[in-house]
Amino acid sequence: EAGVAQSPRYKIIEKRQSVAFWCNPISGHATLYWYQQILGQGPKLLIQFQNNGVVDDSQLPKDRFSAERLKGVDSTLKIQPAKLEDSAVYLCASSHGRTFGYGYTFGSGTRLTVV
Amino acid sequence: KNEVEQSPQNLTAQEGEFITINCSYSVGISALHWLQQHPGGGIVSLFMLSSGKKKHGRLIATINIQEKHSSLHITASHPRDSAVYICAVSTSGNTPLVFGKGTRLSVIA
Numbered sequence: 001e002a003g004v005a006q007s008p009r010y011k012i013i014e015k016r017q018s019v020a021f022w023c024n025p026i027s028g029h030a031t032l033y034w035y036q037q038i039l040g041q042g043p044k045l046l047i048q049f050q051n052n053g054v055v056d057d058s059q060l061p062k063d064r065f066s067a068e069r070l071k072g073v074d075s076t077l078k079i080q081p082a083k084l085e086d087s088a089v090y091l092c093a094s095s096h097g098r099t100f101g102y103g104y105t106f107g108s109g110t111r112l113t114v115v
Numbered sequence: 116k117n118e119v120e121q122s123p124q125n126l127t128a129q130e131g132e133f134i135t136i137n138c139s140y141s142v143g144i145s146a147l148h149w150l151q152q153h154p155g156g157g158i159v160s161l162f163m164l165s166s167g168k169k170k171h172g173r174l175i176a177t178i179n180i181q182e183k184h185s186s187l188h189i190t191a192s193h194p195r196d197s198a199v200y201i202c203a204v205s206t207s208g209n210t211p212l213v214f215g216k217g218t219r220l221s222v223i224a
Contacts, residue, residue, distance in 0.1 A: 033211055042119075043214050105160065108157035109155075
């Protein structure tokens with residue numbers, strides 16, 4: 001079974017620039033999560049999708065972050081404009097939610113450095 | 116609000132030592148996950164459990180639901196075990212995981 005695919009693996013941008021991350025979840029996983037992990041901390045949920053609808057985006061800084069999952073499969077997370085404090089690893093995860101443990105699977109993450 | 120606490124925050128061990136990492140949580144859960152994160156960011160799921168004990172190779176995970184506590188043990192530790200180990204819990208339904216801050220393990224040859 002293919003895992004959760006994320007790209008790019010690394011990205012370096014200057015502050016005030018824009019950046020986009022892409023995630024392809026495991027086939028059949030209805031739920032998709034974007035997490036932000038700042039160095040030394042545990043991941044923090046940014047947004048949760050159920051199919052193509054948003055379940056929870058309460059911690060997404062909506063003035064600069066946006067995310068979409070148009071067809072209920074792939075998702076993109078965008079930051080515009082980026083700030084220095086956005087430097088972090090952005091993790092995508094998916095789950096099927098049908099059985100115990102819900103099949104949580106994580107992507108390899110995108111490491112963003114804002115300079 | 117569910118809090119997940121891990122200890123220790125940092126751990127340095129000599130190769131071959133037996134290692135224990137602890138995790139405590141504050142509310143009822145449906146499952147607890149132990150995750151491994153190597154430098155570079157990717158997270159790998161090691162275990163998912165709701166009761167008892169699971170073993171995979173040199174790794175053992177236990178959970179006590181009544182005490183809201185779980186432990187991850189590594190026997191005969193090796194430098195390649197060096198990573199951050201994260202405890203995370205799911206409460207119910209398709210809810211996001213609540214993560215601990217992680218334990219940074221360094222195993223020295």
